[in-house]
Amino acid sequence: QLQLQESGPGLVKPAETLSLTCSVSGVPIKSSDYYWGWIRQPPGKGLEWIGSIYNSGNTYYNPSLNSRVTISVDTSKNHVSLRLNSVTVADSAMYYCAYGGYRYGYGNWFDPWGQGILVTVSS
Amino acid sequence: DIQMTQSPSSLSASIGDRVTITCRASQSSCNYLNWYQQKPGRAPKLLIYAASSLQSGVPSRFSGSGSGTEFTLTISSLQPEDFATYYCQQSCATPLFGQGTKLEIK
Numbered sequence: 001q002l003q004l005q006e007s008g009p010g011l012v013k014p015a016e017t018l019s020l021t022c023s024v025s026g027v028p029i030k031s032s033d034y035y036w037g038w039i040r041q042p043p044g045k046g047l048e049w050i051g052s053i054y055n056s057g058n059t060y061y062n063p064s065l066n067s068r069v070t071i072s073v074d075t076s077k078n079h080v081s082l083r084l085n086s087v088t089v090a091d092s093a094m095y096y097c098a099y100g101g102y103r104y105g106y107g108n109w110f111d112p113w114g115q116g117i118l119v120t121v122s123s
Numbered sequence: 124d125i126q127m128t129q130s131p132s133s134l135s136a137s138i139g140d141r142v143t144i145t146c147r148a149s150q151s152s153c154n155y156l157n158w159y160q161q162k163p164g165r166a167p168k169l170l171i172y173a174a175s176s177l178q179s180g181v182p183s184r185f186s187g188s189g190s191g192t193e194f195t196l197t198i199s200s201l202q203p204e205d206f207a208t209y210y211c212q213q214s215c216a217t218p219l220f221g222q223g224t225k226l227e228i229k
Contacts, residue, residue, distance in 0.1 A: 037218070047159075047167065047210055049218040062217065096166055106176060107155025107214045111169035 002026035004097050004114035012091075012121050018084040022097030022114055029078045030055055035100035036080045037110050038071060040093040048093075052100060053080065092121045125150050127213055129221035135229040136201055144196045144224045146189075146211030153215040156194045158187055161223075162207045170209075171196065203228075 008020035022036070029036070038050040051061035053071045061069045070083040080097055095117050098110035126149040136142050146156065154174045159167040169178045171187035174194055184199040198205055206228050211221040 046223045047212075047220040049220065052218070060217070101172075103173075106173035107153070107157075109157045109169055109172045109212070109214060110159075110167075110218075111178065113166035113168075116166055 002099060002112060004099065004112065006095060006097055006114045006117040008117060008119070010118060010120060012087055012119060013123055014088055014121055015086055018082070018087050018091065018119055018121075020082045020095055020097075020117060020119070022080040022082070024078050024080065024099075027099075028075075029073055029080065030075050034102065035108070036071075036073070037098045037100050038080075038082045039096045039098060039110065039113075040091075041096070041116075042090075042093045050082065050084075050095075054100075087121045089121050092119060094118050125213065125216070125219060127211055127219050127221040129209075129211055129224045131224060132222065133225040133227065135227050137229045138201055138203060140201045142198045142201055142226065144209055144211075144226075146194045146196070146221050148192045148194075148213060151191045153213075154190050155214040156187075156189065157212045157214060158185075158196045159210045159212065160205075160207045161210065167210060201226075 003025045005023045012018045035052050035054040037052040041047050051071045053059045068085045072081050096113050098113040102108040128147045130145050156174045158171040161167040170181050170185050175187045186197045208223045208225045210223050
């Protein structure tokens with residue numbers, strides 16, 4: 001059964017780099033036809049896609065965050081990483097990693113999701 | 124840029140009610156529209172993909188329809204566990220979520 005678990009510091013100082021890891025169990029992270037995404041949710045607000053990484057190694061980022069975001073995979077550890085540079089208070093949110101499903105003619109989606117990790121940006 | 128707008132933003136309903144939530148795209152898009160359910164303190168869960176395909180394990184009282192710019196999620200008979208926030212998400216290009224619809228018990 002596929003499971004995802006986010007980890008990382010819950011508190012980051014302004015202007016520093018947020019680094020999170022999503023540990024994947026139940027499927028090799030480099031399986032073909034799938035991809036991995038990061039999504040965040042500020043407290044009491046809606047969902048915002050951060051970016052995705054595909055089996056090919058291609059990455060796609062939300063244009064509003066593009067210059068600050070890096071998503072990568074470590075196949076030896078079977079995890080997906082997120083780095084967000086130069087954080088501000090506005091980056092405080094619950095951060096989720098998710099497995100990207102795809103079927104030709106049906107598009108793609110995120111399922112399942114990890115339980116999330118709350119990151120607060122504060123000095 | 125495409126905008127996804129859900130209506131209503133919040134909704135009160137009773138057990139057994141039929142409920143419909145709408146998601147509108149600001150531009151005509153493909154039918155790659157997904158619906159998620161999120162309960163307080165929990166991660167979102169996929170209900171419907173490609174506008175009308177029911178994800179495995181999701182009760183059949185949930186259904187989706189629509190195309191182009193207007194999509195709907197219908198719950199045919201509300202159950203206590205259905206009170207949650209629902210999000211639409213288009214996946215035609217850059218993934219984009221609607222702002223959410225909070226479904227509360229009346």
